[in-house]
Amino acid sequence: GQQLNQSPQSMFIQEGEDVSMNCTSSSIFNTWLWYKQDPGEGPVLLIALYKAGELTSNGRLTAQFGITRKDSFLNISASIPSDVGIYFCAGHHAGGTSYGKLTFGQGTILTVHP
Amino acid sequence: EPEVTQTPSHQVTQMGQEVILRCVPISNHLYFYWYRQILGQKVEFLVSFYNNEISEKSEIFDDQFSVERPDGSNFTLKIRSTKLEDSAMYFCASSEARLNSPLHFGNGTRLTVT
Numbered sequence: 001g002q003q004l005n006q007s008p009q010s011m012f013i014q015e016g017e018d019v020s021m022n023c024t025s026s027s028i029f030n031t032w033l034w035y036k037q038d039p040g041e042g043p044v045l046l047i048a049l050y051k052a053g054e055l056t057s058n059g060r061l062t063a064q065f066g067i068t069r070k071d072s073f074l075n076i077s078a079s080i081p082s083d084v085g086i087y088f089c090a091g092h093h094a095g096g097t098s099y100g101k102l103t104f105g106q107g108t109i110l111t112v113h114p
Numbered sequence: 115e116p117e118v119t120q121t122p123s124h125q126v127t128q129m130g131q132e133v134i135l136r137c138v139p140i141s142n143h144l145y146f147y148w149y150r151q152i153l154g155q156k157v158e159f160l161v162s163f164y165n166n167e168i169s170e171k172s173e174i175f176d177d178q179f180s181v182e183r184p185d186g187s188n189f190t191l192k193i194r195s196t197k198l199e200d201s202a203m204y205f206c207a208s209s210e211a212r213l214n215s216p217l218h219f220g221n222g223t224r225l226t227v228t
Contacts, residue, residue, distance in 0.1 A: 031214045042118075042205050042219035043157065050214065088157065092214045100147045100209055100217055101170055104157040 006089050006105030014113050021108040022073040023089035031092040032065050032072035038085045079112050116140045118220035120206050126226045127196055135191045135223045137206030144211040146189045151203040196227045
């Protein structure tokens with residue numbers, strides 16, 4: 001189906017540590033998007049990936065679109081306290097109209113201890 | 115940077131009442147969406163809207179829901195007769211009119227049905 005399995009569910013790390021989270025699916029996606037959500041706010045787009053194998057960076061964030069088109073990871077290097085929040089993967093499922101029906105992962109709650 | 119704006123930020127209503135949630139999408143975007151996030155859960159697609167009609171809707175978007183673009187800037191979600199289980203954050207989003215374009219989300223309206 002179009003489910004996205006995101007892991008880990010939560011992470012507790014020390015400031016300065018690197019973080020890695022990933023999403024997998026049993027079906028193929030045309031895009032992979034990574035969003036961050038702060039409490040009481042909407043998801044904010046961090047990185048958008050459009051091609052299998054694509055590796056894209058945005059400051060300390062790096063994300064990759066898996067070769068099989070069924071997975072993606074997000075890395076955060078040298079974490080800082082403002083990285084705290086919920087990170088969601090999302091994607092446009094292949095085979096659909098894909099103009100906006102994003103499927104979201106369950107989210108990774110990141111806590112950074114100073 | 116242009117953004118999606120939503121009003122109100124919080125709406126409390128009694129079961130059975132009608133509510134209208136309002137959104138102003140990014141001005142040059144042509145696709146509009148409503149998503150829902152029940153507390154602690156992932157973001158779920160409700161409906162997409164293009165060229166003054168619904169493009170796609172999920173099974174959540176039943177006859178109690180409707181959307182409208184009443185003028186050149188607003189996009190609304192109406193829930194005709196609210197139920198307790200409609201309590202959630204409702205996010206409006208918009209995107210450019212190209213396949214797999216990333217979505218930009220508003221900060222949401224928290225709907226509480228009592």
